[in-house]
Amino acid sequence: MAEYNSAPLVSAAEQFAKLPGIGMKTAQRLAYYMLNQPVEDVEKFTSEILKARKSVHCCKICQNFTDTDECSICGDFRRDKKTICVVEAPKDVSALERAGGFNGVYHVLHGLLSPMENIGPNDIRIAELMKRLSGDVNEVIMATNPTVEGETTASYISRMIKPLGIKVTRLAYGLPAGSSLEYADDVTLQRAIENRNEL
């Protein structure tokens, strides 16, 4: 947006353009959209976002985002505190909860080990996980993504946990539901055969 545009409009568009996945063209469209909304709506938009940023922090137990001291999962007496599912990010907790089927608690690492990006064990929440394991824990499920970084992180953490005598498991690899053998990649197919189950 060049000098023929009003400066506040250009600034608003530049702010939108900082968001991930939003280019300058979409950012301009969003800025124009905002100008056409009632002031109260724009005030609500900005205040809710600022409130979220200011009130949300990490749960002191599982490190997931929460606006209370303990998150709603850690604070739920019906959840099995002896089974901890380790994930990369809060969005993974959302995905697993949405899917259902898990009644334990989580631990959010807020990142994965990545020598390429210079992210080491002290840059993610591994120490906080190890501290939790001094309590009464039966199983730790490594639920990081099936990528190079996800695998590296899962095996690094599992090597740290095993000496404690706690069971460490990994999410199953295989064909995604509703997928087709024809389009599955080689690694997925190999793993699906290796990990085949008796019917």
Next chain:
Amino acid sequence: MAEYNSAPLVSAAEQFAKLPGIGMKTAQRLAYYMLNQPVEDVEKFTSEILKARKSVHCCKICQNFTDTDECSICGDFRRDKKTICVVEAPKDVSALERAGGFNGVYHVLHGLLSPMENIGPNDIRIAELMKRLSGDVNEVIMATNPTVEGETTASYISRMIKPLGIKVTRLAYGLPAGSSLEYADDVTLQRAIENRNEL
């Protein structure tokens, strides 16, 4: 985002989801992104957007967005005030200015006539345009989009202007630069032949 997510986080995502072209999935991603940014950056994001909404209004002459009384184009003594280019929206002014080649001034309608959507002449800024034409104007260029609504609006306004003895023109139809005859639609090709120019 369900009840296992912190309420302020859900609210922030819902606000993002109200933006055009942003679904719930992207909205969640943006909300998470915001939580990972420094508070000052989030404050700047929200304040710039709110500032734009509160300080930007329509230029009293051309109806384009501006934060001053008159927009920078209407206030520029080098622009030819006798040639008015009529467009649907502020983003069209941006497009034409970016392209260059026009040294007149604009008039932003903030919409197009659309019987289907119940948008009549009083719902867009036609009266403001007619008021400008009582001054010294040589030519009005109808630069609405080449769509049904754009055509309807252009011909409606031109019928109102012609009795005033002011020249009314329309943007040229034809093949877009760099395009291929093979993929051009029929209407575009027909118009390109009709409006052929001597070499």
